[in-house]
Amino acid sequence: DSGVTQTPKHLITATGQRVTLRCSPRSGDLSVYWYQQSLDQGLQFLIQYYNGEERAKGNILERFSAQQFPDLHSELNLSSLELGDSALYFCASSEGDLYQETQYFGPGTRLLVL
Amino acid sequence: ELKVEQNPLFLSMQEGKNYTIYCNYSTTSDRLYWYRQDPGKSLESLFVLLSNGAVKQEGRLMASLDTKARLSTLHITAAVHDLSATYFCAVARFGTGNQFYFGTGTSLTVIP
Numbered sequence: 001d002s003g004v005t006q007t008p009k010h011l012i013t014a015t016g017q018r019v020t021l022r023c024s025p026r027s028g029d030l031s032v033y034w035y036q037q038s039l040d041q042g043l044q045f046l047i048q049y050y051n052g053e054e055r056a057k058g059n060i061l062e063r064f065s066a067q068q069f070p071d072l073h074s075e076l077n078l079s080s081l082e083l084g085d086s087a088l089y090f091c092a093s094s095e096g097d098l099y100q101e102t103q104y105f106g107p108g109t110r111l112l113v114l
Numbered sequence: 115e116l117k118v119e120q121n122p123l124f125l126s127m128q129e130g131k132n133y134t135i136y137c138n139y140s141t142t143s144d145r146l147y148w149y150r151q152d153p154g155k156s157l158e159s160l161f162v163l164l165s166n167g168a169v170k171q172e173g174r175l176m177a178s179l180d181t182k183a184r185l186s187t188l189h190i191t192a193a194v195h196d197l198s199a200t201y202f203c204a205v206a207r208f209g210t211g212n213q214f215y216f217g218t219g220t221s222l223t224v225i226p
Contacts, residue, residue, distance in 0.1 A: 002156070033214075043202060045214035056212035090156060103147075105157040 003027065004093050004106035012112045018079040021109045025072055025093030031055070032074040033094075033103060034066055038087035049074055050097045081113045116141050118205055120217035127193050128225050135220045137186040137203035145206040146179050146186045150199045151219075157202070160188075193224045 003026035013019055025032050034046040036059075045058035049068035060066075063081075068074040078085060088110050092103040117140040127133050137146070146163040161170045163179040163186060170177050174197065176189045186203055203217040 002158075042218055043204075043216035045216070048212065048214075056214070058214060092157070102159040102162060104159070107156050 002104040002106065004091060004104050006089075006091055006106035006109050008109060009107065010110050010112075012114065013081060014114055015081055015083060017081050017113075018077065019081065019111065021076040021078070021089055021091075021111075023074045023076070023091035023093075023106055025074070025091075026104055029093035029095050029104070030072065031094045031097055032068055032072070033092045034060075034074070034076050035090045035092065036087045037090065037108075038084075040084075041087075046076070055097060078111070083113050086111055086113045116143065116205060116207060116213065116215045118203060118215050118217040120201075120203055120220050122220060123218060124221050124223075126223045126225060127190075129194055130192050132192065133190050135188040135190070135201055135203075135222075137188070137217050139184050139186075139205045139215075142181070142184075142207070143205035144208045146177075147204045147206070148175075148177050148186070148188055149202045149204065151202065152199045160201075190222075193222075195224045195226055198222055198224045 005024045007022045030051045033048045036044045046060040047066050048056040052068050063079050066076045088108045090108045092105045094101045094103045119138045148160040149157045151157050161177040166181040168179045174191045179186045200219045200221045202219045207213045
C-alpha cells in the first residue's frame, strides 16, 4: 500500500459526459502528479501540482483540468468525454517539487467511456 | 519533444539468467527513472538516477545512467519468477515547465 488513495476505482460513463477523479496524497507529500495509461498512447504525464500550485503540464487536453486543494488532495476533471479517453488514470505523490524523490502511485481509476 | 525508447519491448528469460533492458532518450534530461508495473496493478518506483555515472542497485536489479550516451540500463541478475512485470523508464526535463516522458515499457516474463 503506497498510502496514495484514488476514488473511484472504476467509472463507466457515456460520451459527452463529465467526470471527476479524486486523489489523496500520502501524508506529508506536497506534490501530486496525474498520469494517463492507455493501450494506444501508453503512459503519459498529464499535470503536476505542488502545494496547491500548478508546476508542470504535460499532454493534458483542454477538456481536462485539475486542481489541488488546501488539504492537498487533488481532483482531475474530464469533460466532453470521448471514447478515446477510456484509460487508467493514476495519481502519484512525492514530498518535493522537482522529481528528486520517489513518487508513490495510487491504485488508479479505470475509466470506460461508452 | 523528448522521445524515450526502450528495448526490447518483450523479453522472455529463464530463471537464473542475466539480461539488460535498455532505455534511450533523444535529448538531454535532468533525471531518469525506472518503474515496475505488475499486470492490472499500479506503478512502483524502482530507481531515480540523478547524474551521469549514477548506479543504483536493489536486490537483483541494477540501474545505471550514461547521460553522454543518453542511455540508461536496467540489469537483471539471476532472474526469478517474481521479477515478471512490465518495466518502464521515464525521463524528466526541468525548466520552463517541468516535463516527464515515459518509455514504451518492456514486458518481462521469467520462465521457471
